[in-house]
Amino acid sequence: MKLLLKNREMLLVVAIIALLVLIAVRFPPFVAPGNLANVYNDTSILIILALGQMAVILTRCIDLSMAANLALSGMAAAMLNAAFPGLPVPLIILVAVALGAALGSINGLLVWKLDIPPIVVTLGTLTIYRGLIFLLSGGAWINAHQMSDAFKALPRATLLGFPLLSWLSLVIIAIMVVVMRRTPLGRAFFALGGNPHAAVYTGIDVGRTRFLAYCLSGTLAGLSGYLWVSRYAVAYVDIAAGFELDIIAACVIGGVSIAGGIGSVGGAVLGALFLGVIKNALPVINISPFAQMAISGMVIIIAVAVNARAEKRKGRVILRKAEAAHG
Amino acid sequence: MADVQTIARHIPDRLESRGARLIKSWETLLVAVALAIFLVNSFASPYFLDPWNLSDATFNFTEKAMIAFAMALVIISGEIDLSVASIIALTSTVMGYAVQLGFDTPALVLIGLTTGLLCGAFNGLLVTGLALPSIVVTIGTMSLFRGLSFLILGDQAFTGYPASFSWFGQGYVWWVFSFEFCLFVALAVIYGIVLHKTNFGRAVYAIGNNQTAALFSGVRVGRVKFVLFLLTGLMAAIASICLTARLGSTRPSIALGWELEVVTMVVLGGVNILGGSGTIPGVVLAALIMGMVTFGFGLLNVPGIVMSIFIGLLLISVIALPILYRRFRGRRSH
DSSP states (O other): OHHHHHSHHHHHHHHHHHHHHHHHHHOGGGGSHHHHHHHHHHHHHHHHHHHHHHHHHHTTOOOTTHHHHHHHHHHHHHHHHHHOTTSOHHHHHHHHHHHHHHHHHHHHHHHHHHOOOHHHHHHHHHHHHHHHHHHHHTTOOBOGGGSOHHHHHGGGOEETTEEHHHHHHHHHHHHHHHHHHHSHHHHHHHHHHHOHHHHHHTTOOHHHHHHHHHHHHHHHHHHHHHHHHHHHTOBOTTTTTTHHHHHHHHHHHTTOOTTSSOOOHHHHHHHHHHHHHHHHHHHHTTOOGGGHHHHHHHHHHHHHHHHHHHHHHHHHHHHHHHHHHHO | OTTOOOOOOOOOSOSSOHHHHHHHSHHHHHHHHHHHHHHHHHHHOTTTTOHHHHHHHHTTTHHHHHHHHHHHHHHHTTOOOTTHHHHHHHHHHHHHHHHHTTOOHHHHHHHHHHHHHHHHHHHHIIIIISOOOHHHHHHHHHHHHHHHHHHHHTTOOBOOOOTTTTHHHHOEEETTEEHHHHHHHHHHHHHHHHHHHSHHHHHHHHHHHOHHHHHHTTOOHHHHHHHHHHHHHHHHHHHHHHHHHHHSOBOTTTTTTHHHHHHHHHHHTTOOTTSSOOOHHHHHHHHHHHHHHHHHHHHTTOOHHHHHHHHHHHHHHHHHHHHHHHHHHHHHHO
């Protein structure tokens, strides 16, 4: 049991299962496999975004512009589709991803080359990217009937019984696991977050690594932009407004330390799923959907308090060992 | 060894004279920017220089600036409070609820201020009591406070505030000077004195520069930070009273996104986002600049969202330019 509680991911799994049991008591059909698959599918975009945010937070930075980046890339994809319905969808996705990566690299360059604090940079680009959507679209909406069928169908297409959106998020999770655990870049994220000075002496270019983290979060935001717009079949200036906080919340709940260097792909995914389960469960167990914001706020505060305790304990153990060595 | 000589040498307190420092200071740059914007505005629109128009323009920034003063202190001490806009929403909702119960203006103000103080105390307890990072805590309370407001109001709105209450947002003290503007000036003076002339202000700088050193030199770090979060809650409540009185109604989405504008104002005012430095005059100037830009663009029929692009660019460029300038000078001198 102690071992179980010490492992963050296991703790989250237990929390999610407890949550599901509570919901099942009130509304049993919620935990039917088919519905759980729907909940996963509904959370897919949040999972993808949380993984990008995790990479950035690991390097002691933060990306507040992800939702605005998503909205701008999504609007660009939707407008491209509305203007040239014949354009193949993969090409549109490529444009959205490239645009997202470019917007992310702007954040990265400002942090890397000008040494501006990340929170200031992304606070600025958050408002700039949002404003650019207005300039791009003139404030107009792109509605479902203006989008081609192929454009809207892709995330909904099923493969082996599951929507492509779910598969895509699984693929991205797999890629991120490999990047984080098996590549020099992934190790650099952790090393830099753990101790930037030590990272420099081990030959890691701090600025460049941060730049790459922002490129990664931007790329995933661009991809999510297409997914969001095609899934909800609408694009306007304010889509995903405020979603940047949900993304950060998913990371915090998942045990990603805001101080950098601590976190895991599994944690971020579970953190996003935790929020996804709450969001999908509230309407079916007759709790006002207006309560969702307050509940996720409470969850964030509790999660960060639990995280801090876990991190503190680690420090104490090291100290005790050192004392023992001296004695 | 014996013939080592000690030569008395004057070491100046400051490397530059007072005047030279003043000319190179951030505040001087802000004054120049403010003057430039003022001139451009008065040429661009014939309606800009009308005293009543200018008076109307002050409402663009007074409420945000009140919060910015307290936020400046929080940021100088190395923390941040992203929940201010949500405190506005919750305070306004609680006051609206009190109106339904039949409370009158003095009680409403008292209830509003208490709500703000409680919110601030909650933030302060989490940050100082549990030693949690303020950025995450206040992202959480930002959701929580506005979430409570949504929970109470849903998609409804509170209206029917007493006529005497609306004076806080619509009343004028003398000629074109509104109550809000006078309050803004008074608070600017108070915060200026607190930050620059009192022990408390020194403690705020000390904590922001080196928290451990501050602790060892006898500064009660936890208590000072707690007071700072209390102050931010109080300022958000005062802003909420003004805003609610001005609008005459409360919706859960009131003041949405203001936290970013307040932080922008503080950073634009020359406060280091990493803590340790910044001045109240700088924040006042930044408030004036942001207010004038918004008002000038409004007169030229520029949509609000385009203004936000400008504010975003302003935020990044005012921080980037000095860095680029220093780098350029550094390169030349080598």
